[in-house]
Amino acid sequence: MISTGQREQNRDVIEVDQQFYIRATSALADDRTRVLMNGDTFAVFDRSGDIQPVGFGQQGIFHDETRHLSRLEMLFCGFRPLLLSSTIREDNVLLAIDLTNPDIQLESGVSLPRGTVHIYRAKFLTESVCYDRITLNNYSDSAIDVEVSFAFDADFADIFEVRGEKREQRGEKLPQKIGRSSVTLAYEGLDRIRRTSRVECSQPSAESHEGGITVPVQIEAHGEVSFTLNVICEREGERAIISSGYSEGLQAMIHSRSTGPLAGIDIHTSNEQFNSWIHRSCADLAMMVTQTPHGPYPYAGVPWFSTVFGRDGIITALELLWLTPSVAKGVLSYLAATQATSHDAARDADPGKILHEMRKGEMARLGEVPFGRYYGTVDGTPLFVLLAAAYYERTGDAEFLREIWPNILAALEWIDVYGDCDRDGFVEYARQTDHGLVQQGWKDSGDSVFYSDGRLAVGPIALCEVQAYVYAAKNRIASVAATLGHRELADRLHLQSADLRAKFQSAFWSEEIGMFVLALDGEKKQCSVRSSNAGQCLFSGIATDAQYHSISKELLSPAFFSGWGVRTLVSGERRYNPMSYHNGSMWPHDNAVIALGALRRSEKDLALKITSGMLDLSSEVMFHRLPELICGFHRRSGKGPTLYPVACSPQAWAAGSVFLLLQACLGLEIRASESRICLHYPALPDKLQQIRVHNLKVGNGDVDLSFERYADSVSVNILRRSGNVEIMTMG
Numbered sequence: 001m002i003s004t005g006q007r008e009q010n011r012d013v014i015e016v017d018q019q020f021y022i023r024a025t026s027a028l029a030d031d032r033t034r035v036l037m038n039g040d041t042f043a044v045f046d047r048s049g050d051i052q053p054v055g056f057g058q059q060g061i062f063h064d065e066t067r068h069l070s071r072l073e074m075l076f077c078g079f080r081p082l083l084l085s086s087t088i089r090e091d092n093v094l095l096a097i098d099l100t101n102p103d104i105q106l107e108s109g110v111s112l113p114r115g116t117v118h119i120y121r122a123k124f125l126t127e128s129v130c131y132d133r134i135t136l137n138n139y140s141d142s143a144i145d146v147e148v149s150f151a152f153d154a155d156f157a158d159i160f161e162v163r164g165e166k167r168e169q170r171g172e173k174l175p176q177k178i179g180r181s182s183v184t185l186a187y188e189g190l191d192r193i194r195r196t197s198r199v200e201c202s203q204p205s206a207e208s209h210e211g212g213i214t215v216p217v218q219i220e221a222h223g224e225v226s227f228t229l230n231v232i233c234e235r236e237g238e239r240a241i242i243s244s245g246y247s248e249g250l251q252a253m254i255h256s257r258s259t260g261p262l263a264g265i266d267i268h269t270s271n272e273q274f275n276s277w278i279h280r281s282c283a284d285l286a287m288m289v290t291q292t293p294h295g296p297y298p299y300a301g302v303p304w305f306s307t308v309f310g311r312d313g314i315i316t317a318l319e320l321l322w323l324t325p326s327v328a329k330g331v332l333s334y335l336a337a338t339q340a341t342s343h344d345a346a347r348d349a350d351p352g353k354i355l356h357e358m359r360k361g362e363m364a365r366l367g368e369v370p371f372g373r374y375y376g377t378v379d380g381t382p383l384f385v386l387l388a389a390a391y392y393e394r395t396g397d398a399e400f401l402r403e404i405w406p407n408i409l410a411a412l413e414w415i416d417v418y419g420d421c422d423r424d425g426f427v428e429y430a431r432q433t434d435h436g437l438v439q440q441g442w443k444d445s446g447d448s449v450f451y452s453d454g455r456l457a458v459g460p461i462a463l464c465e466v467q468a469y470v471y472a473a474k475n476r477i478a479s480v481a482a483t484l485g486h487r488e489l490a491d492r493l494h495l496q497s498a499d500l501r502a503k504f505q506s507a508f509w510s511e512e513i514g515m516f517v518l519a520l521d522g523e524k525k526q527c528s529v530r531s532s533n534a535g536q537c538l539f540s541g542i543a544t545d546a547q548y549h550s551i552s553k554e555l556l557s558p559a560f561f562s563g564w565g566v567r568t569l570v571s572g573e574r575r576y577n578p579m580s581y582h583n584g585s586m587w588p589h590d591n592a593v594i595a596l597g598a599l600r601r602s603e604k605d606l607a608l609k610i611t612s613g614m615l616d617l618s619s620e621v622m623f624h625r626l627p628e629l630i631c632g633f634h635r636r637s638g639k640g641p642t643l644y645p646v647a648c649s650p651q652a653w654a655a656g657s658v659f660l661l662l663q664a665c666l667g668l669e670i671r672a673s674e675s676r677i678c679l680h681y682p683a684l685p686d687k688l689q690q691i692r693v694h695n696l697k698v699g700n701g702d703v704d705l706s707f708e709r710y711a712d713s714v715s716v717n718i719l720r721r722s723g724n725v726e727i728m729t730m731g
Contacts, residue, residue: 032622033059034088034095035302035650038125038253039290040064040360041233042306047086049097049121049132050074051152058162058303058646061130061197063233065307065361067162068185068197070155072231074121074134077104077112077146081119088623090279092287093253097121108145116140117219124253128240130231131249138219148215150229154197156187158363163304167368181206183213189362194236203227261296261326262286266694267662271687277618280625281658284650285320294337295330298656301628301648308358310335310380311442312653314387315589319656321387321394322663322670323696328391329400335384336407340375345432348376348440352414354384356440376437378429381411381419382469389476392483396672396699401480408477412493415470421460425503426520427470428460441466442590443533443568443582447575449519452528454574462520465536467504471497472540483673501542515551516543530554530570532590538597538606548597552606555594563635564617565591565610571632578632578642585644588614588626592657595664602731604683607664612685614661617641626654662691666707667730675699675724679716681731684709692719701725 036043043061046052051059051072061069074081081099088095099119104112118137123130138144161167171189182200189195199213206215206227217225232240243249257263262282269275289298292308299305300312313335317328338358340349347370348356356377364372388408392401401408419427429440438446441463449457478493508516510528516537518529535555538548554560559571562578565586569576578584591610598607618624620640628651631642648654662668667680675698684691684707691707701723708715716729 034086036088036092036095036123036125036130037287037299037302037306039127040306041125041128041130042302043123043125043130044303045072045095045123047097048074048081048083048099049086049095049123060157060162061231061233062159062303062306063128064235065159065359065364066195066235067157067159068154068195068233069130069152069199069231070157071151071153073151075149075151076101076117076119077106078149079104082114090283091254091257092283093124093257094250095121095123097123106144106146110142110144112140112144112146117144117146124250126241126243126249126253128233128238129242129249130233131243131246132229132231133226133246134229135224135226136217136219137224138222141221143218143220143223145216145218148217149212150199150201150215151212152183152185152199153211154185154187156185156189156195158361159304159306159359160361160363160369165363165369167363171362176210178208178210181208181213183208183210191362191365193362193365196232196234198232198234199229200232201227201229257283257286260286261289261324261330262320264695264697265323265659267691268694269691270689271615273619273624274615274688276624277615277626277658280618280623281655284625284655285316285652288650288652288655289327292330292334294333296327297330297334298327298652300653301651304646304648305357305651307360308334308355310355310357311377311383314380314383315593316652316656317387318390319589319592319653319660321390322668323659325391325394328387328394329397332384332388332391332400332404335380336404338373339407339410341410344375346370346435347372347374348432348436350375350414350418352381352410352412353418354380354411356380356437370433370435374436376429376431376440378419378427378440378463379442379466379469381414382427382466382473384408385411385415385473385477386469389473389480392480393476394670394672398484401484405484412474412477415473416496419470424524425500426462426507427466428462428520428522430460430522441533445580445582447580448582449527450529450575451521451525452574457519457521457527458523460522462524463533464504464508464516464519465533467500467508468537468540468542471500471504471542474500475541504542505544505547509547513554515554516547529573530560531573532560532566532568532587532594535566535594535597536590539593539599548601549603552597552603556606556609558634561609561613562586562632563613564630564641565613566594567632569632579644581629581644584632585629586632587629587654588617588657589651589653592653592660592664595661597664599664599667599669600680601667602681604665604667604681607661608683608685611661611665612687614657615685615687618658625650626657627651628654666691670696670698672699674726675701676726676728677703677705679727679729682707682714682716682729684714698725699723703727 041063044059060067084098101117120135123132174186177184185197298316300309313331317331338355340353359371474493474497478490482490516534517526518531519527576584595607595610627649628647666682669678694704704719706717
């Protein structure tokens with residue numbers, strides 16, 4: 001072994017007055033991370049599988065929105081091992097890391113040349129446990145005595161603290177409990193809940209001490225030693241379920257992922273890059289779709305949004321609807337169960353309003369942030385109604401629609417009464433207290449709604465895309481109402497949507513900019529800004545043909561289209577900044593919703609160009625995983641995209657975007673009540689010669705379809721058909 005002094009000289013992390021610093025020469029300066037997630041537990045590691053206070057400080061093992069481990073460092077004989085490779089398995093279950101020893105002089109005087117010992121770490125998560133198996137292989141001709149040590153700590157920071165929120169007071173860290181081969185870290189929060197992290201090692205020779213575990217082992221010549229280091233996250237009142245063994249736990253995780261709601265998606269294309277994009281998206285969504293008491297729900301994104309978000313869940317469900325409608329049913333069930341039933345200004349809640357986000361951490365429980373159960377979203381409620389209508393069209397599940405019909409009626413009442421306080425026919429928002437979100441559309445940065453001269457708009461704000469959501473929701477739920485026997489309501493909704501369309505075109509269209517304006521302010525003055533919001537209006541049918549063509553032309557112009565996708569804001573606007581969160585960046589889900597506008601149209605340029613840009617982006621980013629957003633800089637020849645530094649990756653609606661883009665290109669709609677698949681002018685981008693979709697279920701039947709691109713058309717072939725499923729092709 002090596003001495004303590006020598007060990008300290010080789011430390012890469014230096015602590016001074018509880019602040020951590022990384023040596024400039026250290027490999028820790030590499031801030032690339034690896035993410036695992038399972039339900040309400042997720043982990044962000046560095047590439048070696050450790051947890052270090054580097055980058056934006058987001059590394060850690062998190063459970064129920066509390067960081068249960070904020071530091072974890074594995075040393076081999078006092079030195080940080082050399083990284084050989086680090087990758088996440090394709091199904092997102094396992095993080096596999098290959099390491100080796102540096103040149104080391106052991107205490108026995110024996111020299112251990114670099115590359116003598118292979119160190120393999122394999123990590124996975126269950127609902128509240130992180131399993132880490134360490135396997136050491138000695139490739140020398142002599143037995144060696146070595147030491148593997150682990151240093152760890154837990155700050156028990158709330159997720160909002162990790163994001164940068166400052167707290168006047170915190171709870172109390174409790175004395176560590178030292179077992180024979182385990183250490184328990186504990187914290188009692190101001191909410192009087194005790195949270196613990198128990199780190200335990202399976203190796204009999206392990207020795208525990210405050211803040212660490214040391215594992216001395218002897219490895220025979222050409223021999224192998226393996227042990228596990230587990231981190232068990234618990235809070236008062238709950239007990240972690242621990243598998244009987246590492247292998248049993250891993251197999252249970254693999255089985256769970258392979259039998260979830262994403263397991264039935266089977267799409268193959270002639271382009272291997274596109275296949276990799278699809279496979280990664282399926283794996284990411286399988287990881288983020290979490291089972292709740294109400295069914296499957298896609299958590300929004302890691303690390304900052306690993307919880308229920310209303311808008312994000314609905315958009316993701318819409319993206320997946322044609323392939324796996326069970327996700328939409330789970331989202332609708334959850335949001336119906338959590339729908340607001342009373343006024344609560346602190347939570348921006350009114351009767352019938354749909355949830356914005358749900359939080360479980362200490363700060364949310366104490367009301368230090370208003371997001372424990374928060375309703376500050378203007379678009380969640382019309383999108384809920386829209387998803388309900390779309391789910392019925394896709395499945396014909398009248399029984400479920402009758403079950404949530406009272407929730408749909410409450411949502412419609414919120415739209416007409418609370419969402420439209422001034423009764424002008426448009427849905428507006430304004431926060432009810434100083435603690436709520438200022439902006440309550442999907443672009444919820446404080447500076448995202450402004451006038452053409454750059455001044456921030458004064459509310460209440462009526463966003464253009466929200467009116468389009470309302471129009472689509474009322475139009476489509478009207479047809480469901482008629483089917484369910486509510487003819488009077490259906491007629492009223494059709495009249496309301498027609499009236500809204502006429503008012504919208506008059507109030508929101510601008511000939512000067514050739515598209516719908518971003519918003520109307522509290523005095524009904526136009527925020528005459530060219531934004532991607534106008535593109536999100538297209539799928540609803542609220543635009544005329546001439547307006548569609550004008551908006552599409554603008555969105556595909558160089559000022560809007562970066563080469564990777566459509567920016568949130570045109571490059572000439574006063575607040576344009578390609579490095580901002582919402583004022584010039586590029587979001588995959590935004591582009592997918594924009595592309596959906598081409599679904600029923602013979603001109604598919606909008607969908608094709610966006611899909612091509614997204615495919616190229618997927619080929620440039622790590623693991624083919626589209627992040628939450630990227631910077632909006634123009635694409636440069638031979639250069640990859642400029643990543644947004646704190647974007648969630650993975651992010652549910654970014655992962656789901658590939659499926660909505662495919663649906664838009666193929667013009668694919670499923671009408672379950674007619675047992676029919678409609679294909680409106682199917683098209684494929686240049687890089688896709690063929691697509692095969694297997695086991696596409698319609699009612700009690702299913703089909704395998706093949707799409708093949710020719711010079712001026714796309715052929716559709718039925719490879720297999722079970723049941724009475726009709727295929728109707730237009731164009």
